[in-house]
Structures are given as structure tokens and as C-alpha cells.
Amino acid sequence: MANESDPVVLRRVSYVILSLLFTIGFGVASCYGVFLGVSTEAGEPFGGASAGLGAIFLARRIWESKISLDRSRLVVVNPVRTYEIPYRQIASVEKDGSGGLVITTRQGLVVVSTGFAGSLIELFMKTTDRALERIFPYVKRNTGKSGAEKVVVRFTFSRIGDCCLALSLLCAVVAGILGA
Structure with a gap:
């Protein structure tokens, strides 16, 4: 477990x-x-x-694109850059018009997840919707908790x-x- x-x-x-x-x-x-x-x-x-x-x-x-939720932050791994976003810095997590998953920080940084970018298959499989269902409660539960303050952007390895x-x-x- x-x-x-x-x-x-x-x-x-x-x-x-x-x-x-x-x-x-x-x-x-x-x-x-x-x-x-x-x-x-x-x-x-x-x-x-x-x-x-x-x-x-x-x-x-x-x-290898993915989203990882840990105790203090949401991590978006894209092909070139990885974004480590503390929950308290997240302003919104939503689905855009093409079915992609978009995270916006309180500072206005917009992070589009390559792992959940919109596609034709997305219309049928609804993977972004299922990811949002997993992310929303986790972000809501951890928004007010202490943790790292700054959004960290680094190159993906x-x-x-x-x-x-x-x-x-x-x-x-x-x-x-x-x-x-």
C-alpha cells in the first residue's frame, strides 16, 4: 500500500x-x-x-511527461522544463478549450502540461478530466499548508x-x- x-x-x-x-x-x-x-x-x-x-x-x-503531487507541491514534468509549484502558489487548475490541462500560479505563470495536452483521443478517453478529479481535492486540501514559497523552474532530465x-x-x- x-x-x-x-x-x-x-x-x-x-x-x-x-x-x-x-x-x-x-x-x-x-x-x-x-x-x-x-x-x-x-x-x-x-x-x-x-x-x-x-x-x-x-x-x-x-x-515521459507527467504530473506529480507530493506533500507540499504539484510538479509538472514537460519535455524541456519541469515546474515545481507549491500548492499555496496555485491560483487555478483547469482544462483549456482544446482539452489540455493548465495550471496558473498567483504570479500569473501559466503552465501547460504536455502530459495532458488536448488531443483527438482526449475527446473519448477524458484523461484530462480524470486527472483534474485527482488534482482538485489534493490541491484544495494542501493550499493553506506550509511549504516552499517559490515556483521552481528547471530543465527536465x-x-x-x-x-x-x-x-x-x-x-x-x-x-x-x-x-x-
């Missing part, structure tokens, strides 16, 4: 499944490209491996995605050296 101090993580199930399938598929193809490049000492397979790893990097950045970017660049360099 989850501990009350454990964060509640909200994300679309489709993002988890797509991320896993995409990572495995392009990961296997990239490994094959590296294997082929090493065994033939040709640059072209390394170029293909670089493209596959680059695709994993982009996909993981997008599909994606372990798998960023490692794939580094490996992609390495494969591109090897492809260039071997003459792709």
Missing part, C-alpha cells in the same frame, strides 16, 4: 505503452546497427543507429532519453570517421 508521503503520479497510460514499445523497437534496431557497423567497419550502420537513438531521445522526452542522445552523438561521430 502506498505511503501517504509518497507522491501521486498522473500520466496517460498510452504514453507509458508507446514509450516502452518505441524504446524497445528503436533500441533493438540501433543495437543491430552498431553490431553491423562494428562487424563490417562501415559507417552507414552507425548512421542508422544514430538516427534510431535520436528518435528514442525525442520520444522519451515527450512521453530524462535518464534514458538523454543517454540515448549521448549515444546518438557518439554513433554519428563514428559514422563520420568511418565515412558514412
Whole structure:
């Protein structure tokens, strides 16, 4: 059973499944490209491996988007930036016209969650509505409690995605050296 101090993580199930399938598929193809490049000492397979790893990097950045609710703040993880918003700084949490989830702070900062951005599937699955149902009571319950005062904005780190970017660049360099 989850501990009350454990964060509640909200994300679309489709993002988890797509991320896993995409990572495995392009990961296997990239490994094959590296294997082929090493065994033939040709640059072209390394170029293909670089493209596959680059695709994993982009996909993981997008599909790792989520919202996390912990004891003192709401955390929105987007592809490039992560926003740590103390509950007492939240002015509103709502659904925009396209079905996306939007958090507005008391200072006027508007944060759109990539993990719950509107889509055609959203019309049927209502994932943003379900996320709002989970967020509203949590934010309401914790709005007046003490905690961090400032909204923290930092760059998002994606372990798998960023490692794939580094490996992609390495494969591109090897492809260039071997003459792709």
C-alpha cells in the first residue's frame, strides 16, 4: 500500500505503452546497427543507429511527461522544463478549450502540461478530466499548508532519453570517421 508521503503520479497510460514499445523497437534496431557497423567497419550502420537513438531521445522526452503531487507541491514534468509549484502558489487548475490541462500560479505563470495536452483521443478517453478529479481535492486540501514559497523552474532530465542522445552523438561521430 502506498505511503501517504509518497507522491501521486498522473500520466496517460498510452504514453507509458508507446514509450516502452518505441524504446524497445528503436533500441533493438540501433543495437543491430552498431553490431553491423562494428562487424563490417562501415559507417552507414552507425548512421542508422544514430538516427534510431535520436528518435528514442525525442520520444522519451515527450512521453515521459507527467504530473506529480507530493506533500507540499504539484510538479509538472514537460519535455524541456519541469515546474515545481507549491500548492499555496496555485491560483487555478483547469482544462483549456482544446482539452489540455493548465495550471496558473498567483504570479500569473501559466503552465501547460504536455502530459495532458488536448488531443483527438482526449475527446473519448477524458484523461484530462480524470486527472483534474485527482488534482482538485489534493490541491484544495494542501493550499493553506506550509511549504516552499517559490515556483521552481528547471530543465527536465530524462535518464534514458538523454543517454540515448549521448549515444546518438557518439554513433554519428563514428559514422563520420568511418565515412558514412
